[in-house]
Amino acid sequence: MSYWQNAAAHHSHRHASPIPHWLVHFGVFGIFAVSLLDASVIPLPVPGSTDLLILLLAARHSAAWLLVLAGVSGSVIGGYLTWSAGKKGGETMLEKRVPKRFYAHLSGWVKRHGMASVAVAAVLPPPIPLLPFLLAAGALGVSRKQFLWSLGTARTVRYSLVAWLGVTYGRRVLRLWARYLSGWADVILWVFIGLLVAGIVFGIWKYRHGQHSAHLPVRAS
Numbered sequence: 001m002s003y004w005q006n007a008a009a010h011h012s013h014r015h016a017s018p019i020p021h022w023l024v025h026f027g028v029f030g031i032f033a034v035s036l037l038d039a040s041v042i043p044l045p046v047p048g049s050t051d052l053l054i055l056l057l058a059a060r061h062s063a064a065w066l067l068v069l070a071g072v073s074g075s076v077i078g079g080y081l082t083w084s085a086g087k088k089g090g091e092t093m094l095e096k097r098v099p100k101r102f103y104a105h106l107s108g109w110v111k112r113h114g115m116a117s118v119a120v121a122a123v124l125p126p127p128i129p130l131l132p133f134l135l136a137a138g139a140l141g142v143s144r145k146q147f148l149w150s151l152g153t154a155r156t157v158r159y160s161l162v163a164w165l166g167v168t169y170g171r172r173v174l175r176l177w178a179r180y181l182s183g184w185a186d187v188i189l190w191v192f193i194g195l196l197v198a199g200i201v202f203g204i205w206k207y208r209h210g211q212h213s214a215h216l217p218v219r220a221s
Contacts, residue, residue, distance in 0.1 A: 028070045031057070035074030039130060039151075041082050046195055047126035050075070054162045059170025064163040071159040072152060075122075079134050079151045086138025098132045100103040115150040118142065122154035186203040 035050040041183045049072050058064040085096060091107070098106055110133065121133035137147050 009195045019032040027064050031067055032070040035071045035072075035103070036078040038064055039075045039078030039082060039134065041085050041131070044195075050159070051125065051162045055166040055170060058163040058166025064167050066090040066158065068163050071099075072155045075155045075159075076148060076152050078124075079130075080144075080148065081148050082131065082134040083142075083144070086135035089135075089139065090148040091139050094132075094135050097135055102132070106132055107140060108134055110140045110142070114142050115146045118147060122151050123158045125158075199211035 016165045031050065031053055034044065034053060038050050054067045054071055057067055094107070095103060114137075118133055118137050121128055121130050134151075
């Protein structure tokens, strides 16, 4: 086979791949970064982003356990930063970040169950929100050791299950992608990046606005 035939075959194989080219290169470090943001005080605007990426990459990755390790590591680090923010800001910060209609139920649940509340929130998929539970754990006295243990264990269970689903059934997902979404790969990428940037900017603004409001002097009536 000539050089040009080889090049054409490689080009055809690459574009026939059922998984987007950019996602292949996203890899372990990308999973780490996304999972860290997902558990931070600046959460991702697309719930379940880490799960989706692990699912797709596990379908073709030779070492799916690395994806799980990256997801758990990033989530624990991001979660610890959120727990620290809650611990530093106390219940005042929690009241500002959690809607009033949920605050009483959330604080009561965390005070009664502590570690279990963090584990349940971390193992359940969207739409269960993680951020309020991480902040509440710090603000309401869940110890650092208990917090890290419960979050790490729950995320290990969740991402291991997602990786197993990817290895076992991921090929079917990729075939569906190739059939219906392969032509939209670049559009999906830029939409995801746009949402990610917008979510980060909004999260930073909201966090700094909350910090500024907390330091404003209270006027006497």
